[in-house]
Amino acid sequence: MKITFYKYQGTGNDFVMIDDRDRSFPASQELIAALCHRRFGIGADGLILLQNDEEYDFRMVYFNADGAEGSMCGNGGRCFVRFAHDLGLFETSTIFIAVDGPHEATASADIIRLKMSPVGKVELHEEYDFMNTGSPHYVTYVDNIRETDVVDIGKDIRYGPIFGPVGGTNVNFIQVLEDNHLSVRTYERGVEDETYSCGTGVTACALSAHIREGWGSPIAVETLGGPLQVAFNAAGNNQFDDIYLIGPALRVFEGETEV
Secondary structure: OEEEEEEEEEOOEEEEEEEOOOOOOOOOHHHHHHHHOOOOOOOOOEEEEEEOOOOOOOEEEEEEOOOOEOOOOHHHHHHHHHHHHHOOOOOOEEEEEEOOEEEEEEEOOOOEEEEOOOEOOEEEOOOOEEEEOOOEEEEEEOOOHHHOOHHHHHHHHHOOOOOHHHOOOEEEEEEEEEOOEEEEEEEEOOOOEEEOOOHHHHHHHHHHHHHHHOOOOOEEEEEOOEEEEEEEEEEEOOEEEEEEEEEOOEEEEEEEEEO
16 A cells, blocks of 8 residues: 655654554554665654544654664654644644653644653762653763763663663763753664654653753754754752643645555
8 A cells, every 4th residue: 555654853853744543554563664764665753643542632652773763853853743744733732642652732834832741850970860751861961962972871771781681871962062952962772773862761861951050941052953942840859841842843845655
């Protein structure tokens, strides 16, 4: 069968979008991995299905580039909101359901503002912080982010003795640029490579910086794919709510493919 697909990107984190409100997409790990393949498929960091939901405006179902259903993806969520807006499913604000629960979002001509899940626990270690911002994230600080071997170090941590046995983790590297301003690079679990940007990772890095540097909201974050902002409310005891991931999300192209 032929399906129509849409390609979106948010600060270089790119996704295949499928309007699956009729539940006709034949989802399988093999098919999704093939569609996301950058040499033999459409090419993307992940694939997202937009489905109907009885209690919310719609449902987001996210798959990693390896074809496995994934945890929450922040930039994918922002692209998903832009996709729904482009389909005419809402005007300025919406609430949808994802694997980690409901998310509120607003859309303007240039910016998607996505509310992330609250963070109730941050593990502080001497060399890293760890938290779940919808996906698990390891956060560490470096002096020169350009020279950091993100893939090799990230892979060692993702598959290492601490995180490997429990499903792995995303790995983020931070360089402090100035007050309330970070540079971040991320090794993403499921993509198994560095991506141009990671929304849940950027969120984790901003919250870590609040704890370690004492910065207030919002915090500006530079990624390989462009700038993002993270706004939040620090609720005390390293807990956070009203967390928003803010930045652009754009349609790249659309097409048809055989599945």
